[in-house]
Amino acid sequence: MKNIVILVMIMAFIVGCSCPENKNNIDAPNIDTATINMVTTSLLENSESVDTALIDKGVNHAASLWRNSDGTKEEFISFCKENFFIPKEEKAQVFSKLEQYFETLNGNFAQIGVGLNNNLALNNGPLHDIDKMFGAYSAGAHLANDLYNNKIAFIVALNFPYYSLTEKEELGLNWTNEEWAWARMGDKFDSRVPAQLGQKFGQVNTDADIYISDYNIYMGSLINSNGETMFPDDMVLLTHWNLRDEIKSNYADTENGLAKQDMVYSVMKRIIDQTIPTSVINSGELKWNPVANKVSDANGDVSFEMEGDDRYQQIINSFHALQAMDEFNPVLNTYIERNFSGDMEIAQPEVEALFHELLSSVQVKKVGALIKQRLGRDLKPYDIWYDGFKSRSSISADLLNEKTTSKYPNAKAFEVDMQNMLVDLGWENERAEFLSSRIKVEAARGSGHALGAEMKDMYSYLRTRLPETGMNYKGYNIAVHEFGHNVEQTISMHDVPYYSMNGIPNTAFTEALAFIFQSRDLQLLGIKDNNPDKIYLKTIDTFWSIYEIMGVSMVDMNLWKWLYENPNATALELKVAAIDIAKDVWNSYYAPVFGTSDEPILAIYSHMIAYPLYLSAYSFGHLINFQIEQYISGKDFANEVERMYSIGRLTPQAWMQKAVGAKISNEPILTATQAAVEYFGVK
Numbered sequence: 001m002k003n004i005v006i007l008v009m010i011m012a013f014i015v016g017c018s019c020p021e022n023k024n025n026i027d028a029p030n031i032d033t034a035t036i037n038m039v040t041t042s043l044l045e046n047s048e049s050v051d052t053a054l055i056d057k058g059v060n061h062a063a064s065l066w067r068n069s070d071g072t073k074e075e076f077i078s079f080c081k082e083n084f085f086i087p088k089e090e091k092a093q094v095f096s097k098l099e100q101y102f103e104t105l106n107g108n109f110a111q112i113g114v115g116l117n118n119n120l121a122l123n124n125g126p127l128h129d130i131d132k133m134f135g136a137y138s139a140g141a142h143l144a145n146d147l148y149n150n151k152i153a154f155i156v157a158l159n160f161p162y163y164s165l166t167e168k169e170e171l172g173l174n175w176t177n178e179e180w181a182w183a184r185m186g187d188k189f190d191s192r193v194p195a196q197l198g199q200k201f202g203q204v205n206t207d208a209d210i211y212i213s214d215y216n217i218y219m220g221s222l223i224n225s226n227g228e229t230m231f232p233d234d235m236v237l238l239t240h241w242n243l244r245d246e247i248k249s250n251y252a253d254t255e256n257g258l259a260k261q262d263m264v265y266s267v268m269k270r271i272i273d274q275t276i277p278t279s280v281i282n283s284g285e286l287k288w289n290p291v292a293n294k295v296s297d298a299n300g301d302v303s304f305e306m307e308g309d310d311r312y313q314q315i316i317n318s319f320h321a322l323q324a325m326d327e328f329n330p331v332l333n334t335y336i337e338r339n340f341s342g343d344m345e346i347a348q349p350e351v352e353a354l355f356h357e358l359l360s361s362v363q364v365k366k367v368g369a370l371i372k373q374r375l376g377r378d379l380k381p382y383d384i385w386y387d388g389f390k391s392r393s394s395i396s397a398d399l400l401n402e403k404t405t406s407k408y409p410n411a412k413a414f415e416v417d418m419q420n421m422l423v424d425l426g427w428e429n430e431r432a433e434f435l436s437s438r439i440k441v442e443a444a445r446g447s448g449h450a451l452g453a454e455m456k457d458m459y460s461y462l463r464t465r466l467p468e469t470g471m472n473y474k475g476y477n478i479a480v481h482e483f484g485h486n487v488e489q490t491i492s493m494h495d496v497p498y499y500s501m502n503g504i505p506n507t508a509f510t511e512a513l514a515f516i517f518q519s520r521d522l523q524l525l526g527i528k529d530n531n532p533d534k535i536y537l538k539t540i541d542t543f544w545s546i547y548e549i550m551g552v553s554m555v556d557m558n559l560w561k562w563l564y565e566n567p568n569a570t571a572l573e574l575k576v577a578a579i580d581i582a583k584d585v586w587n588s589y590y591a592p593v594f595g596t597s598d599e600p601i602l603a604i605y606s607h608m609i610a611y612p613l614y615l616s617a618y619s620f621g622h623l624i625n626f627q628i629e630q631y632i633s634g635k636d637f638a639n640e641v642e643r644m645y646s647i648g649r650l651t652p653q654a655w656m657q658k659a660v661g662a663k664i665s666n667e668p669i670l671t672a673t674q675a676a677v678e679y680f681g682v683k
């Protein structure tokens with residue numbers, strides 16, 4: 001959830017700008033190589049103590065951001081001469097002032113955002129339009145532009161230049177914390193994309209989001225070849241999340257489960273190839289047989305229109321909006337580069353190689369054989385969502401609900417108990433008191449989430465569903481997950497070496513701690529779960545989820561590579577390509593395990609439509625979580641959590657090397673899965 005919140009915040013930031021000089025024509029860069037050389041030569045003449053490479057980098061970076069509206073070449077030259085800080089002490093003084101200014105700006109804008117969104121986020125009674133209007137208002141939307149206009153951005157760019165991911169990985173090995181902090185300052189102004197391009201993407205992305213969040217299938221209107229319905233009349237499922245979860249839940253139905261799963265998969269295939277009748281999307285008025293693709297009413301078959309290419313048009317629109325930004329990104333000049341090397345900070349080829357390794361491991365075949373054995377039938381394509389490894393707790397749901405509702409009748413009760421929970425997990429009392437004092441617990445209107453602080457003088461917020469009757473077990477389980485996020489947010493704000501390094505490398509790292517907390521929820525209730533299979537089941541369950549999501553991510557990445565190779569493609573051409581790509585990935589990595597080829601199932605994910613290239617982050621979340629959990633096992637839990645999350649925001653690989661002594665790797669999960677399948681008798 002946090003990821004989506006961040007995405008929305010970033011978009012609000014990009015979208016909000018409508019600066020007069022950018023409205024009609026794009027403001028062009030105007031600093032040429034000769035001017036850059038003139039500046040660097042002159043700066044070098046003035047000092048012998050400064051690293052030539054650093055001057056070169058700073059001036060080049062500032063020049064790449066300078067536009068006609070910022071001034072003439074001559075003005076650029078004198079700006080650089082006046083604002084380049086040569087003595088190291090002076091530069092360090094300026095740096096620490098910048099840190100304080102940025103903490104003030106980021107922190108207070110974030111605090112305003114919290115205040116303006118309170119009624120939307122919290123269970124505060126009826127909503128009015130005014131709540132949505134304030135919620136959508138972003139007070140900091142013009143900040144980046146203001147910082148270019150008043151030239152602060154150029155002072156930062158000139159003195160604290162941007163380092164690419166490759167440079168960070170190579171040079172960073174020997175960097176001090178101060179050098180990392182300076183490099184992070186350099187990330188603040190890495191590109192200058194005209195506001196109207198950000199607005200355009202915001203618009204197409206909102207459209208894509210509406211498209212996927214308003215695409216429901218009325219399950220009670222689905223019929224099989226005998227005209228029978230198999231699902232409850234009032235069951236309405238959102239694509240693809242609810243459809244997938246319906247497949248998962250039917251593993252427990254030994255009577256009709258398989259037929260229902262088959263039917264859900266038929267629906268998915270109609271969505272993927274867009275032969276789905278438009279009259280059955282968001283409507284249950286007509287009966288639909290998805291296998292034969294026939295629509296009928298009380299009088300018999302009726303004609304219909306197929307959806308066509310709408311699904312793929314959304315992706316084409318996102319592609320064009322994001323591709324338009326390429327030329328304004330001097331280093332990361334494709335969206336693929338910006339997503340991976342920029343946001344995730346792991347290069348795309350590295351991601352692909354890691355996924356390829358796990359997807360082609362011998363373990364996938366072994367787990368596949370185990371599932372086949374447990375199901376007593378050949379595998380079906382949708383068994384990528386096989387749900388039978390979840391270890392069912394031996395404690396009844398009623399008992400758990402009773403325990404949590406009486407322990408936590410309201411948000412305050414959970415807030416008060418956080419200190420005890422941390423002590424239970426191994427924290428010293430005083431430190432537990434500090435950490436819990438920085439977290440406010442509130443009853444959420446929607447789903448649970450954790451909102452981190454952006455300055456030390458700000459709380460982080462834990463929000464969870466809280467019915468009048470008290471916190472039920474499901475709400476508690478989510479609250480413990482969010483609590484893990486809040487603990488990470490507090491340590492990585494207060495205990496990192498510099499403000500510029502606050503946080504963690506990317507969202508996968510906070511999810512890791514959230515899941516580590518969540519998996520200790522019964523322990524925190526004082527309950528012991530004595531199922532001896534539990535650890536093995538959990539390992540295989542995680543492994544199978546990784547196998548599934550890495551395949552889906554492969555489709556997503558290949559789709560974007562194809563788009564860059566075919567920039568003028570139509571939605572119809574993209575549809576054909578997407579289905580081919582999904583089948584290719586299936587045939588390479590799944591056909592050998594499932595025994596069937598040419599299945600398009602991996603193309604069903606809605607993320608591909610509205611969160612372009614986001615899917616890979618989930619795989620990293622799983623891997624990092626597993627690696628950290630395994631490393632912590634047997635060690636002092638609280639000490640290790642404190643040590644890791646106070647490292648600060650290095651690159652993911654540099655952080656992992658410091659945290660667990662190894663890069664992000666498949667090896668721990670592969671080894672553990674091997675042991676688990678052997679435990680269950682598969683050699």
Ligand SMILES: [Zn+2]
Nearest residue numbers: 001002511514
């Ligand atoms: Zn989370």
